[in-house]
Amino acid sequence: MNNQENLLNTIQAGGGTSFWDKDQSIFILVLILILITINLVLLLVYYFEYKRNQKLLGISKKFADAERLYKRSQESANQLLNQTIEESQLIIERAYKEANNIIQQMRKTTEKIDSKTEAEMTKLVADGKVNLQKQIDSFSQEFKAGLTQLGQSQTDEVKKIQVQIYRETLTSLQEMIANLKNQSMAVQAEAGAQAQEELKKMQAEVIEYKNKELGKINNNLYDILIKSAKIVLGEGLDINVKKETVLKAIENAKRDGLIS
C-alpha cells in the first residue's frame, strides 16, 4: 500500500512524467480495480448463493419431505459451496493470469522496468491472490459452519417431527394392542365361560347317563338275582322250611307290635 501511495504521490506530484510512470499508475489502478471487482463478484456470489440456499432450506412439516429436503439442501449446499470455491478459484486464476498478462504486456512496451517496482507489483499480485484465497477460505468455512448449524437445526426439527410421529404411532399401536388384548380376553373369558357351561352340561349328562345305565344294569342284575333266588330258593326250599319262615314272621310281627 505504501508503495502504491508513493507511486500515486509521485504521479500527483507531476514529477517524472515518463511514459513508464503513467502506465505504472494505470496498471496499479487497473489491478486494484480488478481486485475490487473480484471481491465484489465474490461477495455477490456469496450473497446470491446464500439466498438461494435459504430458499432451498425449507423444512417440510412432513417427516419424509423434511428428510428429503434436508438431504437435498445438504447436497445442494455442498454442491454450491464447491461450485463457489471452484468459480472463485477460477476467478482468482483468471485475475492472476490477467494481471500477469498485463505485466507481460507492459514489459513488452517498456524497455526498462524498475526491478524493485516489478518485485513490488509481483508481490502485490501475489498478495492479492493470497488475500483472495484467504477470503474464499474464510467464506467457505463460515458457510460450512452455517450449513452445519442449519443442518443441526434441521435435524432437530426433523427429529422433533420424527419423535412426534413415532410417539403418535406408538400411542395408536399401544391403544390398538390394548383393545385387541381386552377383546381377546373378553372373547377368551366368554369362550371359557361357555366352555365351562358346556363342560358342566356334558358332565351332568354323562353322570345322568351313567346313573341311568348303571340303574338299568342294577335293575337287570337285580331281576336276575331275584329270578335266581326264586328259582333256587323258592323251588329249592322245602315247604316245611317255608312254613317255619311264616311262623317266624308271626313272632317278628308280635315283637314289632304289629299284632297285639
Next chain:
Amino acid sequence: MKTIDTVSTIVERVHSTEDLEKIETEISVWINDGGSFHSTMLSPDQVEQLTTTIDNNQRVNLSRPEVVLNLNKLRQALHQLPVLELVCPFVPDPTFKQEVIRQLQKSVTGNFVAKFSTKTELIAGMQLIFKGKFKDYSLLKQLEDRKAEIFGEVLR
C-alpha cells in the same frame, strides 16, 4: 242264652274268612231255600239259640223273620270283626292255617278274622296287614333291602 251271647260265642269260633264265607253261604242258602237252618260252622246249640226261643218253659221255633233277624245280627257282628291278612309264599293247607291262627290267637287281643292269600315271589316269610298297618317279613323284602349291599359286592 241270649242271642247276643250266642253271636259272641259264634264269633269267637270264626277265625278265618273261609269260616265267614261258610256261614254267610249257609245263611244265604237258608234264606233262599227256607226250611230249617243248618250250619257246619255253628254248633247245634248255637243254631238252636238262633232259631228258637223259650216260651212257657218250652222251646219254640222262631218265625222266619225272627230267625232272619238273628242271622242278620250274626252277619253284622261277623263283618265287624278285624281282618288280619297274611300273604304267604305258598298256598297254606288247612292244617297250617289252623296252626297259624292258633299262633296268632296267642298274640292278638280280641276276636279277629285271618285272611290268607298267596304270592310266590315272596320266596319265603310272610306279609302281614292288620288294623291298617303293613309289614313285610318276606325274603324278597330282605333281598331288596340288601340290594345295595349285594350289588356293591357284585359291582366292586
